[in-house]
Amino acid sequence: MSIARKSRKGRPGRGVLLAIGLLFFASGVIRLADGTGHALAREVEALVNRDEAEGLPSGGLGPERDGLTCASDESLSQTLAALRDRSEALDKREKQIELRIVSVQRAEQALQENLKALEAAEASLAATVARADGAAEEDIKRLISVYEQMKPKSAAAIFEAMDPTFAAGFLAQMRADSAAAIMAGLSPPRAYSVSALLAGRNAGVPTE
Structure with a gap:
């Protein structure tokens, strides 16, 4: 019985075997992860080297970024052109208004001059009529004096x-x-x- 007990004590326990198995599994996972990490790093490095060789910014977003930049520049150019056309139209309208104001002012000045000329003509006509009335009255008085004599x-x-x-x-x-x-x-x-x-x-x- 002592020999049987000794042989049992010489065998490794199940706990020890399980621990050893977990260590091997962890080592494999670490190696696998380490290999995947290296592979991903090599892939990223290859992409960066390709972009740099093509003269593009790193990250592989060069064409898309250039497309967005071109679209933005075109939209900005169209907006600036529309604003420029609007400004030119407003300037043209302002010049037309200024010319209209000058024309109205000239017409008003001419009207004032015509009114002054008309007033002067009316005053002259009134004076002429008054003189004519006075002369007619004087003529009538002379005729009456002649008839009386x-x-x-x-x-x-x-x-x-x-x-x-x-x-x-x-x-x-x-x-x-x-x-x-x-x-x-x-x-x-x-x-x-x-x-x-x-x-x-x-x-x-x-x-x-």
């Missing part, structure tokens, strides 16, 4: 041929004695017409 028979002959309205107008401004002498020399129909006109001229005059 004529012989009643000669003056009556003139008034007989005169338009009844004019005759009535002259007689209304003559002295009463001269007018009566001329009326006495008129024919009855003419004297009646002149008398009716004189009465009509005085009909609207208030008695008081």
